[in-house]
């Protein structure tokens with residue numbers, strides 16, 4: 363099988379957009395202002411588990427990647443999430459969002475609200491990055507092609523529909539929206555450059571599809587338990 367041209371390959375990756383979680387019923391209810399405080403709290407506490415595992419996922423990619431040029435770029439992601447000192451970084455900003463919706467730092471960090479299905483889905487993502495070739499693991503992060511638009515929509519909806527959430531709580535999104543525009547393109551460039559054969563291209567497409575399943579599984583679980591506690 364011969365590899366398709368880069369534009370066609372990127373088109374195939376983008377064609378997975380309908381599988382992305384932006385159209386998940388839980389997100390639609392969030393954007394419509396239909397979630398109660400407890401449901402937003404459940405979401406924030408469970409998304410925390412995703413946020414805290416992303417740096418480990420990225421470290422797994424780093425450890426499997428033999429190319430200094432790629433590693434140099436990729437390590438910035440770990441710094442972005444962890445910050446350079448305690449009290450900074452994306453993960454910390456997620457905790458501030460959780461606090462703004464009414465959770466204590468302690469109950470976020472001890473993961474008492476993290477649901478089994480969420481843990482399984484996120485752990486599968488980290489294990490994927492640990493065990494698959496580094497470029498395939500990088501491709502699984504290509505949901506970033508779709509996340510900028512979703513985060514902009516979410517930020518506007520949260521400000522408008524849930525005015526009781528203090529503005530400090532939104533630092534995660536305001537920072538992430540900026541980061542993702544650059545990172546999203548950089549990820550596409552790495553995947554295109556290093557997926558040379560058709561088999562590698564197909565593996566990258568399958569990886570993105572897997573990641574869409576991870577995100578959907580996470581939100582299916584939250585949606586199932588929302589309003590039940």
Ligand SMILES: O=C(O)c1cc(C(=O)O)c2c(n1)C(=O)C(=O)c1cc(C(=O)O)[nH]c1-2
Pocket residue numbers: 416452502503504505506508509512513538
């Ligand atoms: O809020 C969102 O909808 C959303 C989605 C995604 C994504 O599509 O994977 C990420 C993020 N946020 C995010 O904040 C983030 O740091 C992030 C890292 C990754 C990744 O796979 O490496 N995805 C995402």
